[in-house]
Amino acid sequence: MSPRGAVRRVVSLVPSLTEAVAACAPELLVGATDWCSHPAGLDVTRVGGTKNPDTDRITALAPDLVIANEEENRPQDLGVLRAAGLDVLVTEIRTLDQALRELARVLVRGCGLPRPDWLDDAEAAWRELPAGPAELTAVVPVWRRPWMVLGRDTFAGDLLARLGVRNLYAGHTDRYPRIPIQELNTRGADLVVLPDEPYRFTAQDGPEAFPGLPAALVSGRHLTWYGPSLVAAPDVLAAVVAGAR
Known part of the structure; x- marks a missing residue:
């Protein structure tokens, strides 16, 4: 072009x-x-x-x-x-x-x-990632009614992987598989990551479906948007994930 x-x-x-x-x-x-x-x-x-x-x-x-x-x-x-x-x-x-x-x-x-300078700043921010915990495994719902989770080959999944958070469904054949909550496998998961978009998960709407799993309520803008938000995203996401442990 x-x-x-x-x-x-x-x-x-x-x-x-x-x-x-x-x-x-x-x-x-x-x-x-x-x-x-x-x-x-x-x-x-x-x-x-x-x-x-x-x-x-x-x-x-x-x-x-x-x-x-x-x-x-x-x-x-x-x-x-x-x-x-x-x-x-x-x-x-x-x-x-x-x-x-x-x-x-x-x-x-x-x-x-x-x-733009912010694009260079975003590259630097993701190159110099904050030190985080050992690798964690997470289930990452993105919708409810019906339940959908991150599957393979997604931007949000790539960001989480760079922060040491492995998506439990990264090997699924679908990018956004629909899985009824009663069939959702959380075996081996250390936490559930719940963004506030596209579905607006909150402390009162989402964590209760995953009893026994710590919930990381994250900014959807920092997890799924590609733009100026990428500059702050690694620090914002890493802090929320660490706080959920």
């Missing part, structure tokens, strides 16, 4: 990427999803959800670039936008290394921006 010239109007269909662009050049953003919550007070046209964007509204905004993700957004919606003549950049992010590369691709090659 060659660098895009004169990108002045960007629509983001991914909360993480919205925050990444806003941290560098907020004036470029003209549209974002209803779920794009960072930065606070972001004043752009809202274009629906990640899974059900209003493609007519996006087209009417006449963006120079639409940024998306192969996991967050549906191919059929992106196809409609392309058919309308819009330039759509689709990221694939399943590991930290991939996230760092794709962020550079979106910001530098896609939007024509200088490489």
